Amino acid sequence: MAEFEPKIVAFVCNWCTYAGADLTGTSRIKYASNVRIVRFPCTGRIDYMLLVKAFDEGADGIIVSGCHPNDCHYTSGNFHARRRWIMFRSLCDFIGIDIRRIKFSWVSAAEGAKWADIVNSTVAAIRELGPYEEYQKVAKKPVKEVING
Amino acid sequence: MDELIKRAKELLEAGTVKVVIGYENGSADKTRALFAIEPKDADKLIFDSRCVMNLATYITKAEVKGKGKMAITATLPVMRAIIQLASEFQVNDSNLLVLGITPESKMIEFKDLAEVEAFVHKYTIEIEAKYSEKLEKLDKMTPSERWSFWIEELSPCFKCYACRAACPMCYCHKCTVEFNQPQWIPVPSHDLGNLEWHMMRAIHLAGRCIDCDACYNACPLGIPLNLLTKRMLIDAKEHFGGYQPSIKADHLMSTYKPDDKDNFIM
Amino acid sequence: MKSDRRLVRKGSLEKLFEVLKGDNRQVYAPFSRNGRTSYRKIEKFSDIATDYIQTTQSSKEVSFPRTEKILDYSKNADGMSVKGIEPDQIPQIMLWGIRPCDAMGIGELSSIFNWDYKDEIYNNRLSKVTVLGFSCSKTDEYCFCTSVGGNPGNTEGSDILFTQLGGNGDYLAEILTEKGEKVIALSPELFEAAGDIEKEKFLADVPVKFSHKEIYGKLEKFFDSEEWVGQSLRCIGCGACAYVCPTCACFDIQDDSHGKLGSRVRCWDSCGFSLFTLHTSGHNPRNVQSARWRQRIMHKFSYMPERLSVYGCTGCGRCSRACPADMNILEHLTSIKEAAL
Numbered sequence: 191m192a193e194f195e196p197k198i199v200a201f202v203c204n205w206c207t208y209a210g211a212d213l214t215g216t217s218r219i220k221y222a223s224n225v226r227i228v229r230f231p232c233t234g235r236i237d238y239m240l241l242v243k244a245f246d247e248g249a250d251g252i253i254v255s256g257c258h259p260n261d262c263h264y265t266s267g268n269f270h271a272r273r274r275w276i277m278f279r280s281l282c283d284f285i286g287i288d289i290r291r292i293k294f295s296w297v298s299a300a301e302g303a304k305w306a307d308i309v310n311s312t313v314a315a316i317r318e319l320g321p322y323e324e325y326q327k328v329a330k331k332p333v334k335e336v337i338n339g
Numbered sequence: 340m341d342e343l344i345k346r347a348k349e350l351l352e353a354g355t356v357k358v359v360i361g362y363e364n365g366s367a368d369k370t371r372a373l374f375a376i377e378p379k380d381a382d383k384l385i386f387d388s389r390c391v392m393n394l395a396t397y398i399t400k401a402e403v404k405g406k407g408k409m410a411i412t413a414t415l416p417v418m419r420a421i422i423q424l425a426s427e428f429q430v431n432d433s434n435l436l437v438l439g440i441t442p443e444s445k446m447i448e449f450k451d452l453a454e455v456e457a458f459v460h461k462y463t464i465e466i467e468a469k470y471s472e473k474l475e476k477l478d479k480m481t482p483s484e485r486w487s488f489w490i491e492e493l494s495p496c497f498k499c500y501a502c503r504a505a506c507p508m509c510y511c512h513k514c515t516v517e518f519n520q521p522q523w524i525p526v527p528s529h530d531l532g533n534l535e536w537h538m539m540r541a542i543h544l545a546g547r548c549i550d551c552d553a554c555y556n557a558c559p560l561g562i563p564l565n566l567l568t569k570r571m572l573i574d575a576k577e578h579f580g581g582y583q584p585s586i587k588a589d590h591l592m593s594t595y596k597p598d599d600k601d602n603f604i605m
Numbered sequence: 606m607k608s609d610r611r612l613v614r615k616g617s618l619e620k621l622f623e624v625l626k627g628d629n630r631q632v633y634a635p636f637s638r639n640g641r642t643s644y645r646k647i648e649k650f651s652d653i654a655t656d657y658i659q660t661t662q663s664s665k666e667v668s669f670p671r672t673e674k675i676l677d678y679s680k681n682a683d684g685m686s687v688k689g690i691e692p693d694q695i696p697q698i699m700l701w702g703i704r705p706c707d708a709m710g711i712g713e714l715s716s717i718f719n720w721d722y723k724d725e726i727y728n729n730r731l732s733k734v735t736v737l738g739f740s741c742s743k744t745d746e747y748c749f750c751t752s753v754g755g756n757p758g759n760t761e762g763s764d765i766l767f768t769q770l771g772g773n774g775d776y777l778a779e780i781l782t783e784k785g786e787k788v789i790a791l792s793p794e795l796f797e798a799a800g801d802i803e804k805e806k807f808l809a810d811v812p813v814k815f816s817h818k819e820i821y822g823k824l825e826k827f828f829d830s831e832e833w834v835g836q837s838l839r840c841i842g843c844g845a846c847a848y849v850c851p852t853c854a855c856f857d858i859q860d861d862s863h864g865k866l867g868s869r870v871r872c873w874d875s876c877g878f879s880l881f882t883l884h885t886s887g888h889n890p891r892n893v894q895s896a897r898w899r900q901r902i903m904h905k906f907s908y909m910p911e912r913l914s915v916y917g918c919t920g921c922g923r924c925s926r927a928c929p930a931d932m933n934i935l936e937h938l939t940s941i942k943e944a945a946l
Contacts, residue, residue, distance in 0.1 A: 239524075269596075272604070273595050276599070277571060279603065281538065281545075281571065284567070285538060286482045287486070294605065324486060365933070366931060366933045366936065374838045392930070396841060495643065497671045498671075504841035504842050504843035505843070505930075525861060528671050528873070557841075559641070559929070560639065
């Protein structure tokens, strides 16, 4: 059987982490190719439900990343985001979603190497955890027959 | 509650308010909302320990609001809901008069919502011991056990949205669950649809839920969905110093502090 | 067909349950959880709830599930491929322990699903259901089956109707249909000869609250009444009443899609929801709760009798019991009966 290749979805802000990831590339730093990047104007614009949707569609892990505190292009978007992450992460944990599969980070436009590290360490961690079958069982289960009870 | 009936009649007779929202006897020893429009309707007003429905859910209902200025019989949870709604610009002094009922069952008529707020702030929102125990039990489980617990508990949910309808804070004309471009939450009632609906509801109530248990009391299937919002309340306390509805202060989830603490961002 | 009357010993019920469970059949029976009773697949006889006057949910899910796949689709190089549901995928169901009002409700629900278009999926499901009804010996203030053509020992809709003879007694079994006879054939020794039994003696007493003329006749002229506004003021607009109702049939069609694969799903909807009638243009013909409440009552007590010759109500009282705002249908019907025109 082929080795499990984790599917990672990264939600990143345009101004810092996306630029940082770009720098990783232009600096020719090699890193795991398991990540699909989704670019947002700001971490403050990332709806909680998008993270849940990523799991629905088969993600094994998620990275959410933006500007360091005090560096937000819009001054405070990342501060707002941090508050929401604190609450959302706790809710996920309470529901029983495996929060080891959701990584949050601050990566600036100058931190190409940090981005590579974040992706590599996330991929390694998810590889260790295996596919997120528990969630997939619920997400992809055919509609139950007759009565849910 | 003769005092309440007398005051309600005066208010309606004088035309100070157009409708008094209170409780009346319902079927099978239940109580229910009463909308007194004529002074004589006020004779049916009651108040006792069975009156737990959160009447604040009606003050944003177009058909009730449309009658004109409202007066409302408000217990502490109802008052809390009113203050949260006022902070979200859903009610104000010109359309609502509060006839408060203290935890000691005394009536207080408030001059304005600022007075209601001052009264509300005398009490902190505390999670009842029976719920703390349940929450602790859940905290001790492994994530997988909690996952199974919730999938199982939510599985009877047939999405009648009684939780949403009974909740004073769920006043949106169009709820996230009804948006289909994109479709955020699967509409059908199945494990995923139920899970996402209840997660979304809990997170949208974070920093707004006043812990009145209206959602749980309304659920025809007895699903303990108020545990989710209680968890959010506890987290708000732990991370942001607690939550108390207030008319002017910033909302817990639409504000921030530069030194908010987290222990998970890399 | 004339009903065949037999006696089933109390102790034989469990044996009957075990027989029914086998051979590619599923038994659905009342099950209690969180203090509420619903029907679900039961494996153990002792799991069947007995201590209830009426179950919280009706048994309509055996033929009209809350969420039901109607087809699967996939996108491929040649376009789309669609696969329907094969009737033999639908299980044989023994519906155990439903009340006579629910059994009568099956006919009412079927009349909607066979009005102009014959709903194949619904009919397929229903054809595989055998209804084992149990008469009522208890009632509460919400019941009003006798006002809408039913009664606590009504045989309509059941394949076999069991009536317990006294608090802890044996059961009279009335075998009413061929499906019922097939059940007997599985285990004939459990069905003994019954002597003369006066069944009515053991039934609950449900007083008649209104007549057909008093409601149906009144509603014809009641459309524009102000009564609807007053009644619906405390309605909070959820769908609890519709979802526990044995005859509410409104549904929505949704696509549950994941990438190139997906299913088309039929799921419950309710006329009580404010967006139920919202048009794409933004116009909403029932834009206030009073119009939606009126629709609920008119549909059940005026439109259905007019078009389908049946009520859309069995008098089970579930909507009143489940309502978080205590909308009591019997009370509202009574006030319609008494209202001046």
